[in-house]
Amino acid sequence: MATPVYSGGARAPQRGRPRDASRDDALRQAALEVMAEVGYRALTMDAVASRARAGKATIYRRWESKLDLVIDTCTQLASQNLPEPDTGSLAGDLREFLSSLAAFLSGPVGKAAQALVGELPHEPELATAFRETFLIAQRDVLRRILERADHRGELRPEAPRGLAVELAGAALIYRLMLTGDPLDVAFVERVVDQVLLPLVAGGQ
Amino acid sequence: MATPVYSGGARAPQRGRPRDASRDDALRQAALEVMAEVGYRALTMDAVASRARAGKATIYRRWESKLDLVIDTCTQLASQNLPEPDTGSLAGDLREFLSSLAAFLSGPVGKAAQALVGELPHEPELATAFRETFLIAQRDVLRRILERADHRGELRPEAPRGLAVELAGAALIYRLMLTGDPLDVAFVERVVDQVLLPLVAGGQ
Numbered sequence: 001m002a003t004p005v006y007s008g009g010a011r012a013p014q015r016g017r018p019r020d021a022s023r024d025d026a027l028r029q030a031a032l033e034v035m036a037e038v039g040y041r042a043l044t045m046d047a048v049a050s051r052a053r054a055g056k057a058t059i060y061r062r063w064e065s066k067l068d069l070v071i072d073t074c075t076q077l078a079s080q081n082l083p084e085p086d087t088g089s090l091a092g093d094l095r096e097f098l099s100s101l102a103a104f105l106s107g108p109v110g111k112a113a114q115a116l117v118g119e120l121p122h123e124p125e126l127a128t129a130f131r132e133t134f135l136i137a138q139r140d141v142l143r144r145i146l147e148r149a150d151h152r153g154e155l156r157p158e159a160p161r162g163l164a165v166e167l168a169g170a171a172l173i174y175r176l177m178l179t180g181d182p183l184d185v186a187f188v189e190r191v192v193d194q195v196l197l198p199l200v201a202g203g204q
Numbered sequence: 205m206a207t208p209v210y211s212g213g214a215r216a217p218q219r220g221r222p223r224d225a226s227r228d229d230a231l232r233q234a235a236l237e238v239m240a241e242v243g244y245r246a247l248t249m250d251a252v253a254s255r256a257r258a259g260k261a262t263i264y265r266r267w268e269s270k271l272d273l274v275i276d277t278c279t280q281l282a283s284q285n286l287p288e289p290d291t292g293s294l295a296g297d298l299r300e301f302l303s304s305l306a307a308f309l310s311g312p313v314g315k316a317a318q319a320l321v322g323e324l325p326h327e328p329e330l331a332t333a334f335r336e337t338f339l340i341a342q343r344d345v346l347r348r349i350l351e352r353a354d355h356r357g358e359l360r361p362e363a364p365r366g367l368a369v370e371l372a373g374a375a376l377i378y379r380l381m382l383t384g385d386p387l388d389v390a391f392v393e394r395v396v397d398q399v400l401l402p403l404v405a406g407g408q
Binding site: 036037039041111114115116117118119120121122127131135160163166167169170171173174175177178179180190191194195198199 | 240241243245315318319320321322323324325326331335339364367370371373374375377378379381382383384394395398399402403
């Protein structure tokens, strides 16, 4: 289960110069907006700086490349917006987490992620970083939800956990990026009740 | 179930001038290669013409725009490469069709489709055409597979067919475009046996 973790991201604060976290967030927000509008390939550090009314040097002090900035932005947003529920039941945890994830993906992050996905075949570094941050953040929460359910005796002995985690992500991403059908609570509940629980939950 | 169908595509043959179908295929193949390499936005009719060693006028006689060319290419390739199995059992049909689809998506069409997906949020006409051709082609085959299974009495009375069709596409696309894990026969069999059949098949 050990997973290599992308080692980039925001630089450590420079000596004697405390980092302003809210400034970092404003820069990430600008990066997200630019990416949602023009995609990864057309994004420039200049455009992000101009959107955030910052100097380009300000950005380069924090992130050494466009790739660093984009991946750190996705990672930070995912960690800030994907709270890990612990409702005491597998059904409750899955519904709550997947509803949060659906809401998160329906915003500008979803558009930015979709623009990134189109670039992955041509950008191997981006592909690796995207998989090791954005995808793994959601996968890890789902794995821990299943782990806790297992400790409570809620899973079948041979429950295919990896497949359940994969399908949960697949169902949401397919609506978001391919069909364009709504990522609403009704859909999340159908996926949880008709697909995920039958796949992994034990008979009571 | 009536679905609006994209009305573009290759033009009808001009009067007195028979169309050369193999020439059309060579032009589509060139379009596919260029799109897999540079994506939709950067694709130009000039680049396609040059790849196919054809004049630009030759291309414009057949397709009136880049959008027409790209969508017609995806549609034709899908119809040529996605034979509809009729093995006499739901399990057999699903395995055979999804294995063909996985193989088809693992080639250049998958890369081209991924490049298109990244552009959908910024290109509403492309998004509509992509959904009404590429996505509907696979969805319709799956619907007919379930329909035949129902006539043979293989489905549960309340089987959520739409959800099954959606998950089948989602599982393949997520591997192809997001995780990069292999789209192999073993994966297709797990999806069919552990997810799709339990979702829709009746107890024997």
